[in-house]
Amino acid sequence: MKRSKAMEHGQDAVWTAIRAKRTFTITDLWGEVDMHRKSIINHVKRLEAGGYVAKRGDFDSAEDRKDRFHYVLIKDAGVHVPRLTRDGQPVTQGAGNKNIWRSMRMLKEFSPLDIQAHASTGKVTVKINTVKAYCTTLTKAGYLRVSQKAKPPRTQARYRIIRDTGPYPPQIQSTKQLFDPNLNEVTYRTGDEE
Amino acid sequence: MTDNIEIYNTVAPLRNVASLSALIERVQNRALGLPGMATYFGPSGYGKSTAAVFNTNEYDAYQVQLNDAWTRRKLCVAILTEMGIDPAKNIPDMVDQIAEELAMSERPLLIDEADYLCKFNMIELVRGIYEASNAPIILIGEERLPQKLQKWERVHGRMLDWVGALPACSEDVKHLARIYCPGVELADDFKEKLLREAQHSIRRVCVNLERTKEFAAIEGIDEMTVARWGKREFFATSAPKPRHELV
Numbered sequence: 179m180k181r182s183k184a185m186e187h188g189q190d191a192v193w194t195a196i197r198a199k200r201t202f203t204i205t206d207l208w209g210e211v212d213m214h215r216k217s218i219i220n221h222v223k224r225l226e227a228g229g230y231v232a233k234r235g236d237f238d239s240a241e242d243r244k245d246r247f248h249y250v251l252i253k254d255a256g257v258h259v260p261r262l263t264r265d266g267q268p269v270t271q272g273a274g275n276k277n278i279w280r281s282m283r284m285l286k287e288f289s290p291l292d293i294q295a296h297a298s299t300g301k302v303t304v305k306i307n308t309v310k311a312y313c314t315t316l317t318k319a320g321y322l323r324v325s326q327k328a329k330p331p332r333t334q335a336r337y338r339i340i341r342d343t344g345p346y347p348p349q350i351q352s353t354k355q356l357f358d359p360n361l362n363e364v365t366y367r368t369g370d371e372e
Numbered sequence: 373m374t375d376n377i378e379i380y381n382t383v384a385p386l387r388n389v390a391s392l393s394a395l396i397e398r399v400q401n402r403a404l405g406l407p408g409m410a411t412y413f414g415p416s417g418y419g420k421s422t423a424a425v426f427n428t429n430e431y432d433a434y435q436v437q438l439n440d441a442w443t444r445r446k447l448c449v450a451i452l453t454e455m456g457i458d459p460a461k462n463i464p465d466m467v468d469q470i471a472e473e474l475a476m477s478e479r480p481l482l483i484d485e486a487d488y489l490c491k492f493n494m495i496e497l498v499r500g501i502y503e504a505s506n507a508p509i510i511l512i513g514e515e516r517l518p519q520k521l522q523k524w525e526r527v528h529g530r531m532l533d534w535v536g537a538l539p540a541c542s543e544d545v546k547h548l549a550r551i552y553c554p555g556v557e558l559a560d561d562f563k564e565k566l567l568r569e570a571q572h573s574i575r576r577v578c579v580n581l582e583r584t585k586e587f588a589a590i591e592g593i594d595e596m597t598v599a600r601w602g603k604r605e606f607f608a609t610s611a612p613k614p615r616h617e618l619v
Contacts, residue, residue: 256477257457277429284425284435291381295551296422298382299430306381332589333582345454 192221193259203245227266273302279347287338319366388537392423399508407530409509413517414537419574433480438488471504486511539572552581556588559597569606579607
């Protein structure tokens with residue numbers, strides 16, 4: 179089993195490098211990950227605002243003025259990078275899809291209504307139309323199979339999950355394709371069906 | 373669907389969902405020095421899985437569901453896969469990986485169908501993960517799970533609490549009806565009958581509510597009573613009666 183390729187994406191790479199170093203400068207990270215210096219600074223600033231890393235020292239004597247500061251990891255949140263807004267608050271966007279996909283994997287056989295009822299929590303509200311649209315796309319892409327056809331308006335469709343690729347929800351991208359972060363590949367494009 | 377109906381579309385208020393939430397919170401916020409494992413048990417159909425799915429979402433927990441074929445290695449690999457971590461080669465290293473992630477992320481671990489942990493000493497492995505991480509670990513299993521675990525005294529001592537799932541109550545039916553049978557008023561006698569026929573199982577209550585909705589849609593009615601339902605059968609567990617013409 180391979181480590182999810184999702185880890186190699188930008189924010190994750192920065193986070194992995196920070197966890198490995200514990201104490202670092204922006205230049206240290208820049209040497210580790212293939213990213214623009216500005217994006218790295220942006221990520222580190224968010225982590226700082228969220229209380230995950232702290233700025234230490236002001237080394238006027240540092241040869242490179244850019245590295246006057248070094249940073250220390252003060253709150254390690256495990257392998258998953260904390261998704262934060264500019265002011266350090268947790269990002270809730272994407273939590274809906276995460277809950278929907280997780281509920282599908284756990285319930286195995288379900289109606290969109292079941293998913294909505296299990297995926298809507300105190301922090302996240304999931305809309306029934308979001309679930310229905312997601313079911314439709316996942317069915318076309320071969321992740322779900324219709325186990326009972328809908329007979330509107332009386333009976334809703336029921337689905338069964340037949341391809342569980344892993345913990346990360348496949349993402350519907352604006353280019354109308356389905357990207358699976360578990361496999362790190364596009365598994366479906368509109369127009370793929372016969 | 374209007375907005376005020378959407379509000380009700382969560383299983384959060386069901387009493388077993390709420391009692392598992394309360395258990396997880398109690399373990400997460402336990403006083404220093406108190407054990408951090410807990411067991412949630414009850415017969416099949418009581419809504420343990422519903423509770424597990426909702427609470428995995430609510431607490432962003434890591435969750436695995438065992439089955440009969442699982443071994444110690446499979447258990448470790450499955451947990452690490454859920455974590456998105458590349459599993460190490462041997463079991464002790466995998467236990468370290470799991471414990472580190474649990475300790476760092478402060479996310480609870482839910483183990484469903486935990487009865488199977490009694491095989492291959494997997495339960496000791498889970499205890500090892502707990503000892504190394506001190507993270508909340510909740511075992512979810514059948515009615516007899518606490519009895520089975522008694523064999524492992526060291527595991528028994530790590531349990532903060534044992535909570536039993538309760539049978540569905542009329543409040544649960546009322547709530548589920550808002551989700552699965554919207555727009556149909558259920559008379560009290562009908563709700564009682566439905567609950568009785570479903571033998572207080574959440575799963576069967578849901579199936580029967582969907583049938584009620586279909587029936588109401590066909591008949592074009594917005595109120596359901598025992599009289600209207602008539603002699604129609606409810607979905608239940610009992611095996612079908614013998615067909616007398618054949619015996």
